[in-house]
Amino acid sequence: MSSSILAFYTAVLSVPSLGFLIDTVQQITHRQICYTGLGCFSTDPPFTSLYRPLSVLPDSPETIRTTFLLYTRSNPTTANEQVLSAGNLSSIETSYFNSHKPTKFIVHGFTHNGHRQWIRNMVAQLLIKDDYNIIVVDWGHGAGLPYTQATANTRVVGAQIAQLITVLQQSFNASMGDMHIIGHSLGAHISGYAGERLQHLGRITGMDPADPYFQGTDEKVRLDPGDADFVDIIHTDSSSFLALGMGTSQAMGHVDFFPNGGKNQPGCDAGLLAKLGHTVWNAVSKLDYYAAEGAVACSHERSYELFTESINSACPFRAYPCTSSDEFHNGKCLRCHQDDCSEMGLNANKYRARGSLYLETEAASNYCDFHYQLNVSGSNNFDGKLIITLHGSKTNAGPIQLMKDIEVHNQGTIISKMFKTNIDVGEVIGITLDYEKTSNLVVGWAFPDAWTLNGIAVWSAADQKLYRFCAYNKIAANHVKTTFGVSDHCT
Numbered sequence: 001m002s003s004s005i006l007a008f009y010t011a012v013l014s015v016p017s018l019g020f021l022i023d024t025v026q027q028i029t030h031r032q033i034c035y036t037g038l039g040c041f042s043t044d045p046p047f048t049s050l051y052r053p054l055s056v057l058p059d060s061p062e063t064i065r066t067t068f069l070l071y072t073r074s075n076p077t078t079a080n081e082q083v084l085s086a087g088n089l090s091s092i093e094t095s096y097f098n099s100h101k102p103t104k105f106i107v108h109g110f111t112h113n114g115h116r117q118w119i120r121n122m123v124a125q126l127l128i129k130d131d132y133n134i135i136v137v138d139w140g141h142g143a144g145l146p147y148t149q150a151t152a153n154t155r156v157v158g159a160q161i162a163q164l165i166t167v168l169q170q171s172f173n174a175s176m177g178d179m180h181i182i183g184h185s186l187g188a189h190i191s192g193y194a195g196e197r198l199q200h201l202g203r204i205t206g207m208d209p210a211d212p213y214f215q216g217t218d219e220k221v222r223l224d225p226g227d228a229d230f231v232d233i234i235h236t237d238s239s240s241f242l243a244l245g246m247g248t249s250q251a252m253g254h255v256d257f258f259p260n261g262g263k264n265q266p267g268c269d270a271g272l273l274a275k276l277g278h279t280v281w282n283a284v285s286k287l288d289y290y291a292a293e294g295a296v297a298c299s300h301e302r303s304y305e306l307f308t309e310s311i312n313s314a315c316p317f318r319a320y321p322c323t324s325s326d327e328f329h330n331g332k333c334l335r336c337h338q339d340d341c342s343e344m345g346l347n348a349n350k351y352r353a354r355g356s357l358y359l360e361t362e363a364a365s366n367y368c369d370f371h372y373q374l375n376v377s378g379s380n381n382f383d384g385k386l387i388i389t390l391h392g393s394k395t396n397a398g399p400i401q402l403m404k405d406i407e408v409h410n411q412g413t414i415i416s417k418m419f420k421t422n423i424d425v426g427e428v429i430g431i432t433l434d435y436e437k438t439s440n441l442v443v444g445w446a447f448p449d450a451w452t453l454n455g456i457a458v459w460s461a462a463d464q465k466l467y468r469f470c471a472y473n474k475i476a477a478n479h480v481k482t483t484f485g486v487s488d489h490c491t
């Protein structure tokens, strides 16, 4: 225990007016502390290790002041939220909690609290989706600086959630399998601490589980697949700690989703210098704390933005097994075999897919994309841009630029490119191709102005279907848009 914390507890025990704390603090040694009803917490290995050299004891429940806030369709807003207490059964009896309905817990992370806007948004979307009991776990008084203390406090909060769930099960006959804890950052590991104390907790969703002090540690210390019957993880900010990556890259669930590779998210600054760049300093200069935090933690916070959008999204966040995000980006992994694909977000438990899954998203909402792979080949050499518009039974998507200026492809080779759109075009019925020959005069003279096509095909990953187009021997002329119908309609 650090000297400052020892001094704190010494002070607490010596002041009679704070005697109520003595009732809670049953035993203090230099490496263990016990709290009534929650058990003892030790900093012995594995809680002290190479990955967490400075390990401190958790604060008391009175300091952390964890609050369970119930929202249902009968009381959906903060104005009429109800506070539940495991030690006060009437707080549950007189609330809108209904043990016949599934329950969603939402747990925030470092420096946040239970009234953050993202939590309100998630509650609202969940209540649109279904008639849930939603319990927001507010541990904001224990989630502040220093990080090492907040890290230690997660163990107490996890124990408190387990205590409440046990009461809901034993005194109100709620089903353990209907319990789903959704935790962000440190909240993901809190969910793990709760789950390891319970038998067959239904589900944990870890939204970008915190990396520092957890990655590489023993399963007792971090979220792992043993903590619930189903554990799904969304990784969004797993770049190195030196680049201010806050999420773990370590697979911790039955299924781990890596949107956009899981390291950095589109629309967010990447890397230390960029994150601390002008956006942050502009915000700091205006004393806008939330804007500064949003710039630094943009990728980390994207995890809950993605989950929230997934709740009622018409576009499924389809995700695919792959060996790497680069392979995925190159369109190598858009085919599903034997239930090995899934959906990221709320629907992940409806699939049997396990392991690491990949998908790409947009930089802003609507984030969810439909993924396609274009294969096109021509009978002469090609150098330039390829811009397409996809025509569908519902609407069109495009123009989408698939290739950079100066991208040489030799005659006969198949150009294979993944592309994506957040527009649901429906059934694919046609494609417009716009070939723009390179404007580079040094190399451009060597390439013809028109491109004779051998064939065009588009694989739709969302419906696992190949569309072929009537393109054989057709000409794609420089800067001329040419539209092709699917081959069933060729004349």
Ligand SMILES: [Ca+2]
Residues within 6 Å of the ligand: 192, 193, 196, 219, 220, 221, 222, 223, 224, 227
């Ligand atoms: Ca665990």
